Amino acid sequence: xxxxxxxxxxxxxxxxxxxxxxxxxxxxxxxxxxxxxxxxxxxxxxxxxxxxxxxxxxxxxxxxxxxxxxxxxxxxxxxxxxxxxxxxxxxxxxxxxxxxxxxxxxxxxxxxxxxxxxxxxxxxxxxxxxxxxxxxxxxxxxxxxxxxxxxxxxxxxxxxxxxxxxxxxxxxxxxxxxxxxxxxxxxxxxxxxxxxxxxxxxxxxxxxxxxxxxxxxxxxxxxxxxxxxxxxxxxxxxxxxxxxxxxxxxxxxxxxxxxxxxxxxxxxxxxxxxxxxxxxxxxxxxxxxxxxxxxxxxxxxxxxxxxxxxxxxxxxxxxxxxxxxxxxxxxxxxxxxxxxxxxxxxxxxxxxxxxxxxxxxxxxxxxxxxxxxxxxxxxxxxxxxxxxxxxxxxxxxxxxxxxxxxxxxxxxxxxxxxxxxxxxxxxxxxxxxxxxxxxxxxxxxxxx
Numbered sequence: 001x002x003x004x005x006x007x008x009x010x011x012x013x014x015x016x017x018x019x020x021x022x023x024x025x026x027x028x029x030x031x032x033x034x035x036x037x038x039x040x041x042x043x044x045x046x047x048x049x050x051x052x053x054x055x056x057x058x059x060x061x062x063x064x065x066x067x068x069x070x071x072x073x074x075x076x077x078x079x080x081x082x083x084x085x086x087x088x089x090x091x092x093x094x095x096x097x098x099x100x101x102x103x104x105x106x107x108x109x110x111x112x113x114x115x116x117x118x119x120x121x122x123x124x125x126x127x128x129x130x131x132x133x134x135x136x137x138x139x140x141x142x143x144x145x146x147x148x149x150x151x152x153x154x155x156x157x158x159x160x161x162x163x164x165x166x167x168x169x170x171x172x173x174x175x176x177x178x179x180x181x182x183x184x185x186x187x188x189x190x191x192x193x194x195x196x197x198x199x200x201x202x203x204x205x206x207x208x209x210x211x212x213x214x215x216x217x218x219x220x221x222x223x224x225x226x227x228x229x230x231x232x233x234x235x236x237x238x239x240x241x242x243x244x245x246x247x248x249x250x251x252x253x254x255x256x257x258x259x260x261x262x263x264x265x266x267x268x269x270x271x272x273x274x275x276x277x278x279x280x281x282x283x284x285x286x287x288x289x290x291x292x293x294x295x296x297x298x299x300x301x302x303x304x305x306x307x308x309x310x311x312x313x314x315x316x317x318x319x320x321x322x323x324x325x326x327x328x329x330x331x332x333x334x335x336x337x338x339x340x341x342x343x344x345x346x347x348x349x350x351x352x353x354x355x356x357x358x359x360x361x362x363x364x365x366x367x368x369x370x371x372x373x374x375x376x377x378x379x380x381x382x383x384x385x386x387x388x389x390x391x392x393x394x395x396x397x398x399x400x401x402x403x404x405x406x407x408x409x410x411x412x413x414x415x416x417x418x419x420x421x422x423x424x425x426x427x428x429x430x431x432x433x434x435x436x437x438x439x440x441x442x443x444x445x446x447x448x
Contacts, residue, residue, distance in 0.1 A: 009426055073233065075226050081217035085278045089210070092273035096165065097231050099266035101238030102245075106259050107175035109249040110171045114178045114185045130186050139189040141197035153202060155283050155436040157209040158274040162312055164202035165270040169263045173196035176259055213279055270311070278307045280429055282372075283436040284323060285310050290430070291379040300428040319385055320396065323371070324439035325359040340407070341446065347373035348414035350444060351407065353381045364443045369418075371435050376421060377414035381406055 045053050075081055114130075153160050171192040178188040207227075215223045248254050280303045282290065288304045293299055301309075322329070330352035331337045340352055347370035348363040358378045362370065384406060420434055 005108070022280065023100075033147070055275075070110065073226055073230050075215075075219055075222045075274060077217060077219075081215075081219055082223060083214045083216055083278070085276050086214050088276035089273050090227070092269045092276060093227075093235055094230060096266050096269035096273060097234045098238050099262045100165070100168065101235050102241060102262045103169065103172045103259055105238065105242035105251070106255055107172040109255075110176050110179050111189070114189065116180070130189055132191040133186060134189045138193040138197045141194045142201055145198050145201050149202075152203070152438055153205040154209050155438040156285070157206040157279075158277060158310070159312055159314075160202045160204040161210070161274050162270055164199045164206065166267060167195050168199040168203075169266060171199065172263070172343050173259070176255070189205060210277065213277070274312060275308070277390065278303050280431045281434060281436055282375075282430060282432070284321070284438060287375050287435065287437065288321065288379065289371075290425065291375055291421075295376065295380055295383060295417070300421075300424045300430075303429045311354065319355065319382050320357050321375070321382055322357055322359045323362075323374070323437040324442060325361060327361055327444065330359045330361065345374075346377070346418070347371075349374045351377060351381070351411075353378075353385070355385060358382050358385075360439075361444050362439055364445050366439075366443065368433065368435055369422075371437055371439065372422070372432065373414055373418050375435075375437070376417055377410045380410040380413055385409070 042054050047053060055156040070078075079086065096144045149160075174188050174192040174195070178185050178192075181188060208224075211220055211224045211227065223315040245258070279286070286306045289309050290301045293301045327337070327350075331340075337350075340348060346352060349370055350363070351374060352361070358381050360374045360378055362374070426432060
C-alpha cells in the first residue's frame with residue numbers, strides 16, 4: 001500500500017512538473033489563441049527534467065479528413081496567401097476543365113477513326129505521315145502566334161483566356177466530324193492542330209498571369225502546383241466519366257448532343273471564371289473606365305467594379321485611344337509633327353488627336369507615370385470630342401471654344417489631376433507601379 005501510494009505521489013509530481021511551452025499549428029489556423037490544441041496541431045511541453053516533448057494530436061472525424069483533402073489541393077496558408085477572388089475563379093475553372101476533358105474524349109474517338117484505327121485498308125505509314133504533319137503545323141503555329149501576340153497576353157489576360165477556350169471548342173468540333181470527310185482528314189487534322197497550338201500558348205501564358213495575380217505571399221510556385229493538382233483530379237474524374245461514355249461513341253446524334261451541352265457549359269464556365277477575376281493593375285480597358293469616371297466625377301472606380309465593367313469581347317469604340325502607335329499613323333509630314341511637338345506635354349510622349357482616334361507615341365525614356373499621364377490627357381480629349389465640356393466635373397475649365405487649343409489645355413489639366421488621381425487610385429486598391437497599356441517596344445527619339 002505504501003509503495004502504491006508512493007508511485008501515485010511520484011506520478012502526480014511528474015504530472016505537475018509538465019509545463020506547456022508552445023502550441024504549433026498550421027499558418028491558416030488560429031495559432032495565437034489560448035484554446036487547446038486542435039486536431040493536427042503540435043503541443044510542446046517540458047517535463048521535470050526540462051526536456052522538450054512534442055505530442056502531435058491525431059486527426060479524427062470527417063472534418064479533419066476534409067481538412068487533409070483541402071491541404072492537398074489548396075495553397076499553403078489559404079486563404080490569407082491568395083487573392084480574394086481565388087475560390088470563385090478556381091470553382092469555375094474546375095468546371096470548365098471537366099467539360100473540356102469530356103469534349104476531348106468525344107473528339108479522340110473520331111480522330112482515332114480518322115487515323116485508320118479499325119480500318120483494314122489503312123496503313124501505319126499513312127497514319128504516321130498525318131501525325132507528323134499535324135505536329136509540324138502545331139510547332140510552327142506556336143512560334144508564329146507567340147511572335148504576333150505574345151506581348152498582348154499579359155495586357156489582356158482575361159480576353160485571351162476566353163478566346164483560347166472558344167478556339168479549343170472549335171478545334172474539337174472539327175475533330176469530332178473529321179471522319180465524315182476522309183478525303184480531307186489531313187487538312188482538318190492540321191487545322192485543328194493549329195487551333196490547339198493557339199490554345200496552348202494563350203492558355204498557358206494567361207494562366208501564368210492569373211497565377212501571378214493570385215499569389216500574395218511570394219508563392220507563385222505553390223499556387224501553380226496546386227492548380228495543377230486540381231486539374232489532375234478533374235481530369236481523373238473526366239477519365240472515369242469518359243469510360244462510361246465509351247459504349248455510346250458510335251451514336252453520332254448522341255455524341256453531337258453531348259458535345260453541344262459540354263461545349264456550352266465549357267464556354268459559360270470560362271466566362272464566369274474570367275469575370276470573377278479582380279485584377280488590381282490597369283490595362284487599357286480598365287484604365288479607360290477608371291480615368292473616364294475620374295475626369296467626369298472625381299471618383300475612383302474600385303478594382304472590383306472596374307473588372308465587372310471591363311468588356312471581355314472585342315468591340316468598336318468611338319474615337320479609341322491607341323497607345324504606342326507608330327508615327328506614320330498620325331503624321332504625314334514633318335510640319336504636322338513639329339506643330340504637335342511645339343505644345344509641351346506634361347510627360348515623355350507625343351499625343352495626336354482627331355475625331356477618329358487619339359494616338360499616343362511614347363519617347364525613349366517614358367516611365368509608368370508618363371503612361372498614366374498620357375492616359376489622363378488622352379481621356380480628357382476623347383471625352384471632350386465625344387460629349388463636349390459639359391460632362392466634366394466642374395467642366396475642368398473647358399468650353400466649346402477651346403477645341404482649337406484642346407491639346408494645350410488638356411495637358412495643363414492632366415498635370416493638375418495626376419498627383420491627386422494617383423493618390424486616390426492607390427487608396428482605392430489599384431497598384432500603379434506598373435500598367436499594361438500594350439504600348440509595344442517602339443519608342444520615339446526626336447532628332448534636332
